[in-house]
Amino acid sequence: ETAVFQTPNYHVTQVGNEVSFNCKQTLGHDTMYWYKQDSKKLLKIMFSYNNKQLIVNETVPRRFSPQSSDKAHLNLRIKSVEPEDSAVYLCASSPRTGGVNQDTQYFGPGTRLLVL
C-alpha cells in the first residue's frame, strides 16, 4: 500500500516531557512536511524537507525539531512539551518532480497530542 503513515495516532503526556512522532511515506516523493492544526482548526506549516534537506522552517519554538533519516521518513521531536502544543500534527509529502502533480500534497491521518 502506498500512502503516508503516522504513529502514534494519539498521545497524552505531561508538561515538560519529550515526545517523538514518526512519519513515513511509501509514495516515492522527494518532499515531506509537518503541519500543525491547533484548537481553532487552523492548519499551518511547521517544517519542510526535500531529499533530507531542511527547506522550510517556520517560526516555531526551538523545542520542536524535525529529523529526517532518508527522503521517506520525517520525524518530529518536541523536547519539553507545553500545554499550547496540544494539537493535531499532520505529516504530508509531495512529488516535486515536475508535471501536473508536483504541487499536490498527500497527508497522513495525523497524530493528536494532548498535554496535561
Place this chain on the structure above:
Amino acid sequence: GDSVTQTEGQVTVSESKSLIINCTYSATSIGYPNLFWYVRYPGEGLQLLLKVITAGQKGSSRGFEATYNKEATSFHLQKASVQESDSAVYYCALNTEGADRLTFGKGTQLIIQP
C-alpha cells in the same frame, strides 16, 4: 504573506439541495497561485478533492466544482445536489509555483440533513 479566507464554521444543507462554500485568497508572490480544495471525511485523513493551476479553468471531482477566478481572487466550491456522504470538513488552500508549503483556510464543516 499568502492567506485564504473561506466560509467559516458549519454549513448545514438539506440532502439533494445545492451547496456553495466561499473561498477567496490573497497571494503576495509573483505569478498566480495553484488552488486546491481538500476534504476530511469523518475518521479519515485529509485528502485532495480537486485542484486548479490555471486561471479561468474549472476543476471537478465527486460532483463538486470550483472555478479559478483570478479577477475576483476566488475559488468557490459548489455542488448541485449534496448527499449525506458529503458530510465532511472542507479546506480551501493555495500554494505558489515552486513554493514549499500550502496555505489553508480555516475549514468549513458541512453537515447534510436527511
